[in-house]
Amino acid sequence: MQLYNSLSHKKEDFIPRESGKVSMYTCGPTVYHYAHIGNLRSYIMEDILEKYLRFTGLDVTRVMNITDVGHLTSDGDTGDDKMLKGAKREKKTVMEIAKFYTDAFFADCKKLNIKTPDVVEPATSCIDDFIRVIEGLIEKGFAYEAGGNIYFDTSRLEKYYVFNDFKEEDLAVGVREGVEEDSNKRNKADFVLWFTKSKFDDQELKWDSPWGIGYPGWHIECSCISMKHLGEYLDIHCGGIDNAFPHHTNEIAQSEAYIGHKWCNYWFHVLHLNTNSGKMSKSTGEFLTVSLLEEKGYNPLVYRYFCLLSHYRKSLVFTWENLDNAVTSYNKLVEKLVPLVKDKSGETDSAEYDRLMKGFTDALDNDLNTSLAITAVYDVLKSKANAATKLALLAEFDKVLGIGLISAAEKLAESAESGAADIPQEVLDLIEQRKAARKEKNFALADELRDKIAALGYEVKETRQGTEINKI
Numbered sequence: 001m002q003l004y005n006s007l008s009h010k011k012e013d014f015i016p017r018e019s020g021k022v023s024m025y026t027c028g029p030t031v032y033h034y035a036h037i038g039n040l041r042s043y044i045m046e047d048i049l050e051k052y053l054r055f056t057g058l059d060v061t062r063v064m065n066i067t068d069v070g071h072l073t074s075d076g077d078t079g080d081d082k083m084l085k086g087a088k089r090e091k092k093t094v095m096e097i098a099k100f101y102t103d104a105f106f107a108d109c110k111k112l113n114i115k116t117p118d119v120v121e122p123a124t125s126c127i128d129d130f131i132r133v134i135e136g137l138i139e140k141g142f143a144y145e146a147g148g149n150i151y152f153d154t155s156r157l158e159k160y161y162v163f164n165d166f167k168e169e170d171l172a173v174g175v176r177e178g179v180e181e182d183s184n185k186r187n188k189a190d191f192v193l194w195f196t197k198s199k200f201d202d203q204e205l206k207w208d209s210p211w212g213i214g215y216p217g218w219h220i221e222c223s224c225i226s227m228k229h230l231g232e233y234l235d236i237h238c239g240g241i242d243n244a245f246p247h248h249t250n251e252i253a254q255s256e257a258y259i260g261h262k263w264c265n266y267w268f269h270v271l272h273l274n275t276n277s278g279k280m281s282k283s284t285g286e287f288l289t290v291s292l293l294e295e296k297g298y299n300p301l302v303y304r305y306f307c308l309l310s311h312y313r314k315s316l317v318f319t320w321e322n323l324d325n326a327v328t329s330y331n332k333l334v335e336k337l338v339p340l341v342k343d344k345s346g347e348t349d350s351a352e353y354d355r356l357m358k359g360f361t362d363a364l365d366n367d368l369n370t371s372l373a374i375t376a377v378y379d380v381l382k383s384k385a386n387a388a389t390k391l392a393l394l395a396e397f398d399k400v401l402g403i404g405l406i407s408a409a410e411k412l413a414e415s416a417e418s419g420a421a422d423i424p425q426e427v428l429d430l431i432e433q434r435k436a437a438r439k440e441k442n443f444a445l446a447d448e449l450r451d452k453i454a455a456l457g458y459e460v461k462e463t464r465q466g467t468e469i470n471k472i
């Protein structure tokens with residue numbers, strides 16, 4: 001498989017260090033609020049990567065952290081404490097907030113068919129590990145104490161800016177932007193490993209350390225949690241492109257300074273989800289969550305499908321109209337599968353199976369080209385293969401794609417069978433009248449008709465898949 005490696009700025013063959021095994025690390029969420037669907041785009045694409053590596057027979061161990069320590073709203077070492085902000089907003093303790101939003105994150109992941117990583121580790125359970133690594137960095141001369149905090153000394157590195165070829169001065173401006181300078185830092189790019197003096201006097205979570213009572217910086221989390229579970233060598237590290245600098249840059253700096261050799265071979269970064277007005281964020285525009293999609297009647301798996309239609313290294317524009325287009329194309333695919341799930345007859349034709357499977361694996365082998373993998377789904381449906389062959393292929397594809405086409409088709413086939421046949425004509429007429437009323441936006445009449453239908457023993461619901469009728 002070929003993957004683009006942000007470290008080398010080119011596509012490379014993906015070769016795990018230990019044959020047949022992959023160690024994979026993902027930066028997890030900061031659990032002070034719901035994840036927006038832009039964050040979740042990264043987790044969907046990383047899930048596809050993990051599942052595809054497994055699909056090709058590799059034994060993947062994937063680790064993810066949960067940032068439940070006060071993490072700053074800015075990626076520099078400044079801004080507000082996100083966790084504390086969440087706690088104040090909701091009048092809960094920081095740990096209550098962390099628990100609530102960790103559960104919410106995994107509930108969203110489940111709806112999006114995102115597999116939970118093999119190891120999920122909250123930062124608050126690894127404080128001793130952070131302290132040990134920071135002590136090691138001080139011993140090796142890579143960290144210093146200033147003004148009560150411990151800083152990483154970036155001037156000790158041969159190369160600090162690993163992901164880009166920008167000039168140091170240009171990036172330093174980015175780091176400084178809108179932020180007061182921390183006069184304790186020896187170099188502009190230095191970052192905090194441990195805080196004892198911060199501007200948050202009321203920081204809720206604090207721990208004792210050799211440098212006084214305080215709390216860890218954000219970046220040290222991922223280095224330590226990765227090394228704790230995956231050892232000194234990491235095959236692939238994933239995250240949203242926002243994390244490349246400074247977060248991943250700092251992870252590499254401190255990990256390699258600590259272990260004394262190269263740490264991670266491949267870096268996989270997913271580009272932004274944008275809205276028409278720019279990058280999606282929690283603070284600007286509509287706060288787009290999985291729950292909001294559901295409230296508006298969208299199946300979360302259609303959002304997953306929408307993400308797969310674009311390459312992970314291109315930014316993707318989210319609009320309701322774009323999502324509606326994905327709904328239409330998803331529903332068409334499901335409809336095409338209905339005759340297949342009704343007639344599963346035939347023996348699998350292995351020549352056709354292999355040929356069509358190759359279309360799918362070729363797409364994903366080429367830097368995880370998911371939109372071509374969806375084209376491979378269409379190729380299967382268009383092919384002359386029998387139903388058994390097509391279903392066998394689509395079931396295999398869905399182990400990676402996770403968009404649930406077969407189960408959606410089975411549901412649709414079932415509801416079509418149990419549906420219209422035994423509904424009385426009177427009810428069917430009322431349903432038609434109600435559809436017309438809704439079309440004319442005469443919602444009062446539509447509601448009146450719904451009540452009449454209910455009086456006859458039927459419940460009518462509008463979903464994205466169309467009108468659903470059930471016996472009460």
Ligand SMILES: [Zn+2]
Pocket residue numbers: 026027028222247251
């Ligand atoms: Zn991280």
